[in-house]
Amino acid sequence: MSSWKKISEAKLLELSQEQNCFETAVREWEYAGKVTDHLSAVELCQLCDHPNLRYHFEILNRHTKVTLQVGSSCIKKFDIAVYNSDGKELHGESKSRQLEEEISAKHRAMMLEQLRELWRRASWERDRIKKCVEEYKRRDGFSPGDLRFLFELMNRYEVIYTASVYKVLLRSKQDRNELFQLSAEDLELIWPTLSPAQKRRVGEEQEKVVKVDPVAISSQAAAIILPEMPIRYVERSHKYRITFYDEEDRPFKRIFRGGDKQTLQDLAEREIQRIPDCRTVEIHFTQTKELVGIFKSIDQRIENERQ
Numbered sequence: 303m304s305s306w307k308k309i310s311e312a313k314l315l316e317l318s319q320e321q322n323c324f325e326t327a328v329r330e331w332e333y334a335g336k337v338t339d340h341l342s343a344v345e346l347c348q349l350c351d352h353p354n355l356r357y358h359f360e361i362l363n364r365h366t367k368v369t370l371q372v373g374s375s376c377i378k379k380f381d382i383a384v385y386n387s388d389g390k391e392l393h394g395e396s397k398s399r400q401l402e403e404e405i406s407a408k409h410r411a412m413m414l415e416q417l418r419e420l421w422r423r424a425s426w427e428r429d430r431i432k433k434c435v436e437e438y439k440r441r442d443g444f445s446p447g448d449l450r451f452l453f454e455l456m457n458r459y460e461v462i463y464t465a466s467v468y469k470v471l472l473r474s475k476q477d478r479n480e481l482f483q484l485s486a487e488d489l490e491l492i493w494p495t496l497s498p499a500q501k502r503r504v505g506e507e508q509e510k511v512v513k514v515d516p517v518a519i520s521s522q523a524a525a526i527i528l529p530e531m532p533i534r535y536v537e538r539s540h541k542y543r544i545t546f547y548d549e550e551d552r553p554f555k556r557i558f559r560g561g562d563k564q565t566l567q568d569l570a571e572r573e574i575q576r577i578p579d580c581r582t583v584e585i586h587f588t589q590t591k592e593l594v595g596i597f598k599s600i601d602q603r604i605e606n607e608r609q
């Protein structure tokens with residue numbers, strides 16, 4: 303008998319009513335319907351001492367009322383009962399699926415709690431938050447633009463959130479377009495929500511478009527190929543089109559943003575200082591193309607005064 307099995311069996315017997323027969327003792331235990339997400343793999347299984355667990359499942363002895371925090375593999379390896387919502391005991395594949403579903407349900411509960419906190423704090427944005435949640439319920443996931451909006455708001459209102467428990471949708475072309483229109487900074491914000499398969503796929507598509515990435519090439523070349531972004535839908539997150547010009551007045555970068563005017567003004571001024579070649583930033587309404595504001599670098603302002 304392997305040592306982990308010996309440890310587990312001794313421990314389980316000790317905490318059960320039945321003191322001699324392990325097979326009888328183990329039937330006194332069941333999954334208690336509570337899972338804890340420790341967010342990283344730092345915990346020990348209280349039954350077999352296995353380290354590096356992210357999730358703890360609580361098991362309960364129905365006679366002694368003792369509870370233990372264990373890994374899902376112990377529940378599967380030993381004959382610890384797991385029931386479905388109708389009270390039917392599950393075995394094999396359906397038992398594993400149920401334990402996975404417990405994790406999903408836990409993540410959903412964590413997510414909704416964080417969104418409720420955001421709703422409480424960000425009273426001016428409640429309509430949009432509600433809409434995002436309704437869309438989530440309808441589609442069983444968020445669009446990249448909605449997630450970007452929510453995370454940005456969480457940061458602004460200092461709501462602590464766990465990005466990895468949110469689910470992003472990238473199946474439809476519209477969702478993928480939305481993702482590719484995010485700035486590098488915004489993409490970084492929602493990146494932890496992508497599954498490994500989604501990350502691989504985005505990586506492959508990015509490699510294909512890297513040749514026309516305006517940030518990666520010289521501004522002169524970018525000016526020639528910089529396309530009008532194919533906005534077929536106008537969302538609040540794409541309300542403004544922000545274009546960056548170099549010293550020759552050539553556009554070399556374009557992003558889309560929602561938010562208020564003050565935030566955009568701050569962004570424009572920050573970017574002018576950050577990007578050495580940037581001389582002018584123009585902000586337009588995406589839908590009407592109306593000019594909202596022009597921001598110039600200090601160099602540009604000095605030149606204008608000389609003229």
Ligand SMILES: [Zn+2]
Pocket residue numbers: 347348349350351352372373375376
């Ligand atoms: Zn274990």
